[in-house]
Amino acid sequence: MTAQQDLASKQCEPCRGGVPPMDRAMAREYLVQVPGWSILDNPDRLEREFRFADFRQAQDFAMRVGDLCEAEGHHAEIRYGWGHCAVAFWTHKINGLHENDFVMAAKVGGLADAPYTAPAESMGDVSPTARG
Numbered sequence: 001m002t003a004q005q006d007l008a009s010k011q012c013e014p015c016r017g018g019v020p021p022m023d024r025a026m027a028r029e030y031l032v033q034v035p036g037w038s039i040l041d042n043p044d045r046l047e048r049e050f051r052f053a054d055f056r057q058a059q060d061f062a063m064r065v066g067d068l069c070e071a072e073g074h075h076a077e078i079r080y081g082w083g084h085c086a087v088a089f090w091t092h093k094i095n096g097l098h099e100n101d102f103v104m105a106a107k108v109g110g111l112a113d114a115p116y117t118a119p120a121e122s123m124g125d126v127s128p129t130a131r132g
């Protein structure tokens with residue numbers, strides 16, 4: 001098992017604040033486990049831009065990242081447009097980086113590696129619960 005798989009298999013632990021943000025030396029050690037991500041300033045954060053073939057795929061990816069954030073209780077800043085989606089993580093409570101941010105980056109990297117499947121078309125009024 002690689003180090004990245006190991007990080008991706010962790011769960012975000014509750015961060016209630018009151019702990020110091022990760023320093024740069026430690027952050028750089030974690031960074032090697034999340035290929036493609038960069039550390040940026042103000043606030044200290046992890047960021048990665050993903051590329052897609054069109055708007056729909058970028059939007060779908062943004063939604064899947066959002067769903068993952070909700071499931072893990074740790075939330076990203078997400079910006080997307082035609083063919084691109086930028087995802088940033090930092091821990092708001094400590095205004096900096098925490099292991100949770102790297103766990104999320106590894107999980108999002110795993111999402112990006114998964115093959116794209118187009119979302120099902122809306123079924124409109126023909127769903128089983130529709131009246132008439």
Ligand SMILES: C[C@H](O)[C@H](O)[C@H]1CNC2=NC(N)=NC(=O)C2=N1
Nearest residue numbers: 073074075076090091092093094
């Ligand atoms: C109550 C809840 O656990 C917190 O507000 C969580 C929600 N998601 C979060 N996401 C991020 N990125 N940082 C946080 O500090 C944070 N706090």
